[in-house]
Amino acid sequence: MQLSPAVSSLKPSATIAAAAKAKALKAQGVKVYDFTLGEPDFDTPAHIQQAAIAAMQAGHTHYTPSGGIPELKQAICAAYEREHGFTYKPNQCLVSNGAKHSLHNAITALCGPGDEVLIPAPFWVSYEALVELAGARATVIPTTEESGFRLSPADLERHIGPRTRMLLLNSPSNPTGATYSTAQLEELARVTEKHKLWVCSDEIYDKLLYTGEKFRSWTTLLGGIPERSVIVNGVSKAYAMTGWRIGWTLAPVELTAAMDNLQSQQTSNPCSVSQHAAMAAVSGSQQCVADMLVEFTKRRRYTLDRVARLPKVSMPEPGGAFYAFFNVSRHFGQALPNGKVYRDSTEFCTGLLEEAHVALVSGDAFGAPGYVRLSFATSLANLEAGFDRIEKFLKG
Numbered sequence: 001m002q003l004s005p006a007v008s009s010l011k012p013s014a015t016i017a018a019a020a021k022a023k024a025l026k027a028q029g030v031k032v033y034d035f036t037l038g039e040p041d042f043d044t045p046a047h048i049q050q051a052a053i054a055a056m057q058a059g060h061t062h063y064t065p066s067g068g069i070p071e072l073k074q075a076i077c078a079a080y081e082r083e084h085g086f087t088y089k090p091n092q093c094l095v096s097n098g099a100k101h102s103l104h105n106a107i108t109a110l111c112g113p114g115d116e117v118l119i120p121a122p123f124w125v126s127y128e129a130l131v132e133l134a135g136a137r138a139t140v141i142p143t144t145e146e147s148g149f150r151l152s153p154a155d156l157e158r159h160i161g162p163r164t165r166m167l168l169l170n171s172p173s174n175p176t177g178a179t180y181s182t183a184q185l186e187e188l189a190r191v192t193e194k195h196k197l198w199v200c201s202d203e204i205y206d207k208l209l210y211t212g213e214k215f216r217s218w219t220t221l222l223g224g225i226p227e228r229s230v231i232v233n234g235v236s237k238a239y240a241m242t243g244w245r246i247g248w249t250l251a252p253v254e255l256t257a258a259m260d261n262l263q264s265q266q267t268s269n270p271c272s273v274s275q276h277a278a279m280a281a282v283s284g285s286q287q288c289v290a291d292m293l294v295e296f297t298k299r300r301r302y303t304l305d306r307v308a309r310l311p312k313v314s315m316p317e318p319g320g321a322f323y324a325f326f327n328v329s330r331h332f333g334q335a336l337p338n339g340k341v342y343r344d345s346t347e348f349c350t351g352l353l354e355e356a357h358v359a360l361v362s363g364d365a366f367g368a369p370g371y372v373r374l375s376f377a378t379s380l381a382n383l384e385a386g387f388d389r390i391e392k393f394l395k396g
């Protein structure tokens with residue numbers, strides 16, 4: 001079939017594909033230890049669910065303004081001010097169908113053919129595809145394990161050319177969990193300001209930080225750089241609300257209006273009921289976030305200890321999010337205890353799934369060959385059983 005060029009070069013999301021493989025094995029009755037999907041295993045907190053039920057019963061089941069209801073925009077701006085001390089007005093806020101949609105809006109509204117977007121690797125699976133869908137070009141900047149997978153100001157500057165339009169930054173990072181200190185962020189901001197680059201800062205893991213340092217939002221750097229900043233965030237990760245599909249951007253008024261136009265033609269509004277649930281999430285008690293963080297902190301500690309015990313595996317300590325991204329390349333090209341030889345991360349993950357029934361995502365999907373991603377957003381019991389199997393796979 002003749003498909004459009006934009007769509008025919010598109011690959012399905014690699015994390016979703018890896019999860020599908022694990023699901024297929026489960027459907028055959030096999031017990032699979034699945035660490036592929038990047039979502040909290042917790043239920044959405046009860047007060048948020050109640051807000052959705054109340055919204056339905058109050059008749060909030062109709063179209064809303066395309067960019068979201070004013071009360072939610074107000075609530076998001078108030079939360080941003082409370083958490084970051086920086087004021088955005090509701091006309092600088094656009095509510096969308098998840099942060100992924102927000103990213104697509106921002107990239108499409110700012111970038112087109114001839115533009116280059118800088119993406120530090122390892123990167124979240126959808127960044128490259130979203131840039132290419134907009135007709136722009138993704139320029140990947142590799143980072144090293146030794147640097148903790150952090151982009152250095154010198155590497156950033158070296159990759160800026162006349163067509164560079166935007167930097168896509170994600171801290172804490174999916175897949176590596178890497179975080180930047182305020183000083184490191186400000187060094188990067190000096191470079192992007194010098195070259196007048198837009199920065200799209202994906203801050204979806206801002207509340208899942210384990211370093212003890214306070215999260216620093218991009219806009220607030222260098223005394224405030226709102227002119228060329230797009231902040232992307234949402235309720236999926238912090239409030240265990242992946243299925244509700246609510247994300248947002250905070251951006252200049254003119255850009256927000258353009259993205260609203262785009263969204264009004266694409267999808268009309270984000271789900272009315274979910275918007276009311278999101279309002280309860282951002283303006284209600286934040287105790288649920290703290291409680292989930294306590295659990296994630298235990299799981300992270302356990303994960304770090306178990307990864308450290310794996311033979312010939314290395315990993316910089318993740319400062320945020322809920323992933324362990326570790327180097328398994330020292331096992332390539334030589335027989336493992338099962339007698340099989342794997343040449344790359346994708347083969348390694350396939351072997352691990354088929355032989356040990358443990359599902360991880362190959363680093364190839366994140367622009368980082370030699371690595372694998374494990375999501376620790378799952379129970380300690382599941383992690384324990386999974387790591388026992390990974391250990392046996394590597395040690396015999």
Ligand SMILES: *Cc1c(COP(=O)(O)O)cnc(C)c1O
Pocket residue numbers: 038097098099100101124170173174202204233234235236237242245246247
């Ligand atoms: C999960 C995730 C998103 C998308 O979140 P949704 O709001 O569910 O669309 C965006 N960026 C990163 C880095 C993520 O891990």
